[in-house]
Amino acid sequence: xxxxxxxxxxxxxxxxxxxxxxxxxxxxxxxxxxxxxxxxxxxxxxxxxxxxxxxxxxxxxxxxxxxxxxxxxxxxxxxxxxxxxxxxxxxxxxxxxxxxxxxxxxxxxxxxxxxxxxxxxxxxxxxxxxxxxxxxxxxxxxxxxxxxxxx
Amino acid sequence: xxxxxxxxxxxxxxxxxxxxxxxxxxxxxxxxxxxxxxxxxxxxxxxxxxxxxxxxxxxxxxxxxxxxxxxxxxxxxxxxxxxxxxxxxxxxxxxxxxxxxxxxxxxxxxxxxxxxxxxxxxxxxxxxxxxxxxxxxxxxxxxxxxxxxxxxxxxxxxxxxxxxxxxxxxxxxxxxxxxxxxxxxxxxxxxxxxxxxxxxxxxxxxxxxxxxxxxxxxxxxxxxxxxxxxxxxxxxxxxxxxxxxxxxxxxxxxxxxxxxxxxxxxxxxxxxxxxxxxxxxxxxxxxxxxxxxxxxxxxxxxxxxxxxxxxxxxxxxxxxxxxxxxxxxxxxxxxxxxxxxxxxxxxxxxxxxxxxxxxxxxxxxxxxxxxxxxxxxxxxxxxxxxxxxxxxxxxxxxxxxxxxxxxxxxxxxxxxxxxxxxxxxxxxxxxxxxxxxxxxxxxxxxxxxxxxxxxxxxxxxxxxxxxxxxxxxxxxxxxxxxxxxxxxxxxxxxxxx
Numbered sequence: 102x103x104x105x106x107x108x109x110x111x112x113x114x115x116x117x118x119x120x121x122x123x124x125x126x127x128x129x130x131x132x133x134x135x136x137x138x139x140x141x142x143x144x145x146x147x148x149x150x151x152x153x154x155x156x157x158x159x160x161x162x163x164x165x166x167x168x169x170x171x172x173x174x175x176x177x178x179x180x181x182x183x184x185x186x187x188x189x190x191x192x193x194x195x196x197x198x199x200x201x202x203x204x205x206x207x208x209x210x211x212x213x214x215x216x217x218x219x220x221x222x223x224x225x226x227x228x229x230x231x232x233x234x235x236x237x238x239x240x241x242x243x244x245x246x247x248x249x250x251x252x
Numbered sequence: 253x254x255x256x257x258x259x260x261x262x263x264x265x266x267x268x269x270x271x272x273x274x275x276x277x278x279x280x281x282x283x284x285x286x287x288x289x290x291x292x293x294x295x296x297x298x299x300x301x302x303x304x305x306x307x308x309x310x311x312x313x314x315x316x317x318x319x320x321x322x323x324x325x326x327x328x329x330x331x332x333x334x335x336x337x338x339x340x341x342x343x344x345x346x347x348x349x350x351x352x353x354x355x356x357x358x359x360x361x362x363x364x365x366x367x368x369x370x371x372x373x374x375x376x377x378x379x380x381x382x383x384x385x386x387x388x389x390x391x392x393x394x395x396x397x398x399x400x401x402x403x404x405x406x407x408x409x410x411x412x413x414x415x416x417x418x419x420x421x422x423x424x425x426x427x428x429x430x431x432x433x434x435x436x437x438x439x440x441x442x443x444x445x446x447x448x449x450x451x452x453x454x455x456x457x458x459x460x461x462x463x464x465x466x467x468x469x470x471x472x473x474x475x476x477x478x479x480x481x482x483x484x485x486x487x488x489x490x491x492x493x494x495x496x497x498x499x500x501x502x503x504x505x506x507x508x509x510x511x512x513x514x515x516x517x518x519x520x521x522x523x524x525x526x527x528x529x530x531x532x533x534x535x536x537x538x539x540x541x542x543x544x545x546x547x548x549x550x551x552x553x554x555x556x557x558x559x560x561x562x563x564x565x566x567x568x569x570x571x572x573x574x575x576x577x578x579x580x581x582x583x584x585x586x587x588x589x590x591x592x593x594x595x596x597x598x599x600x601x602x603x604x605x606x607x608x609x610x611x612x613x614x615x616x617x618x619x620x621x622x623x624x625x626x627x628x629x630x631x632x633x634x635x636x637x638x639x640x641x642x643x644x645x646x647x648x649x650x651x652x653x654x655x656x657x658x659x660x661x662x663x664x665x666x667x668x669x670x671x672x673x674x675x676x677x678x679x680x681x682x683x684x685x686x687x688x689x690x691x692x693x694x695x696x697x698x699x700x701x702x703x704x705x706x707x708x709x710x711x712x713x714x715x716x717x718x719x720x721x722x723x724x725x726x727x728x729x730x731x732x733x734x735x736x737x738x739x740x741x742x743x744x745x746x747x748x749x
Contacts, residue, residue, distance in 0.1 A: 116573070116574075117573045117574070117577065118573075118574075118577065118578045118581065119574065122574060122575050122578045123575050123578055123579050124575070124577075124578035124579040124580070124581050124582045125578050125581035125582050126578055137305055140305055140306070140309055141305065141309070141315060143309070144308070144309035144312075144314065144315035144317075145314055145315045145317035146314045146317045146318060146319075146609065147607070148317075149314070149315070149317030149319075150317075180574060180575070182574075183573045183574025183575070183577075184573075184574060186573040186574070187572050187573040187574055187576075187577075190571075190572065190573060191652070193648075193649075195323075195324060195648070195671040198648065202568065205568050205573065206564070206565070206568040208568075209563075209564040209565070209567045209568045210304060210305040210564050211305075212564075212567070212581075213303075213304070213562075213563045213564045213567070214303050214305060219563060221581075221582055222563055222567070222581055222582060222583075222584040223582060223583060223584055223585040224537070224538055224563040224566070224584040224585060225538045226536055226538055226539050226585075
């Protein structure tokens with residue numbers, strides 16, 4: 102990716118969960134969005150890598166073709182950026198919808214590499230030794246603790 | 253190009269997934285010298301990365317970006333490491349359904365291979381060796397437990413999934429690689445067992461061609477990935493070459509080696525799609541068997557099962573961007589995800605593309621999509637029955653969020669096109685179809701190539717049809733029986749020599 106494409110990629114990917122928003126609102130400087138995208142592109146097929154690159158262009162220039170405003174996504178306020186991305190994710194055009202989803206997934210790869218963000222998500226059980234809540238009607242037991250080495 | 257690394261064995265096995273590892277295990281036990289070649293890395297004894305990005309880049313072929321061709325691509329997931337896809341799946345065990353076995357015997361002439369008692373013996377042996385057990389209640393966690401509740405409330409035939417993971421600790425990380433080595437994927441079971449019995453393993457060895465001389469397979473050629481350079485190699489096979497590179501890459505290798513007739517012609521799959529539900533109480537997808545509960549409805553053409561996702565994928569699956577999405581991201585413990593695997597009837601093709609990668613042409617039929625839609629609607633209904641307050645059907649052209657059970661009707665009755673579905677497939681079949689009649693099959697009832705002597709195909713490519721259930725166990729049992737025959741043939745060859 103060229104330098105301006107990397108900047109666009111950062112702008113787009115950080116706009117899914119912009120700073121100052123409710124819930125998970127990371128400081129974009131703490132998340133390596135571009136690094137995650139590049140890892141994904143390197144490991145993907147050439148066509149998929151091209152698709153990701155195309156997705157960055159499409160989303161970065163979306164204000165032009167969705168709002169009719171002569172600017173890139175960087176020129177919008179954070180909430181406006183997110184609104185544009187949400188609109189792309191709901192697009193009736195399959196390619197637009199899917200390419201934006203591709204970028205959203207890449208942004209998630211980057212977000213959850215940051216341990217504090219993962220902790221904030223409450224995805225992992227709060228305390229491993231306490232065990233998670235069992236579904237109602239199912240007898241609750243603690244997770245099995247390994248006592249031997251790997252088989 | 254002159255090979256800079258050479259080796260020789262009685263049997264050269266290409267691929268170390270369910271088929272290749274089982275063949276290597278049986279042939280080694282029979283006293284044959286076996287060389288296993290694997291394109292991907294050998295991560296045995298290595299802690300795999302917990303971060304999904306790094307784990308997928310290391311173990312998943314093309315990061316999961318391999319897709320069907322055409323304007324609406326479908327991702328086709330395969331592992332690329334020692335153990336193949338068994339090292340990234342959930343270890344689900346299903347025996348070959350009897351109706352499928354009979355169909356293969358009647359229509360494809362595979363009775364010689366699939367004698368019912370022999371097949372049962374192979375299944376029992378594998379189940380014993382891989383310690384197959386049903387998922388215990390203690391490992392249901394919220395994701396599996398909610399599906400069990402829903403099945404009970406709606407009177408559906410749900411049951412715990414049988415897996416080869418008796419010592420599972422419920423860490424829900426099957427996709428990244430079981431951190432406690434509890435799942436008996438091939439990298440921790442049959443590959444090491446074959447090595448104990450004398451087999452050799454060479455990882456990062458990409459086989460590019462089968463060497464055929466005088467109508468017989470005599471070895472393979474390829475390149476070793478030696479870090480910063482590629483080294484050509486040749487492995488000679490005294491008795492046989494076994495190809496087990498999976499339903500996408502086996503036909504490519506066969507075609508590259510001069511086999512054409514029927515190769516890559518009957519591609520089939522079990523595409524899947526997922527539904528997410530939000531609950532007011534914690535579900536904690538991060539604890540429990542990744543896939544521990546299922547509702548098999550083969551008579552309707554589909555099977556419903558739980559599937560815990562890593563946080564990255566779960567977050568991407570939640571709707572929207574900005575504030576709405578961000579609020580959801582701090583309560584990822586509230587979500588459950590279940591999926592539908594549908595036995596599609598569509599037939600496709602696999603051919604090498606200009607870059608040598610497989611080009612898969614596969615268009616679902618209207619009937620396939622109708623069954624997928626019915627399966628998704630039932631999953632939505634089950635989510636509400638389990639107490640979900642919001643359900644995300646993941647279908648285009650419909651509301652992203654359903655918040656009332658009555659809205660399931662929208663899913664059931666919508667007029668949807670292929671573009672409205674998010675399909676993904678990991679069970680792939682049929683591209684080197686077994687058939688007793690040379691005119692209709694690539695391999696015969698012993699999985700020997702019709703057109704080249706001493707060449708065998710032993711993976712899901714040989715399955716004449718898809719199954720409607722998870723295929724790993726069936727691949728292993730069918731290969732077990734074929735490998736026993738091969739060992740017997742090789743013994744006879746040796747005696748004759």
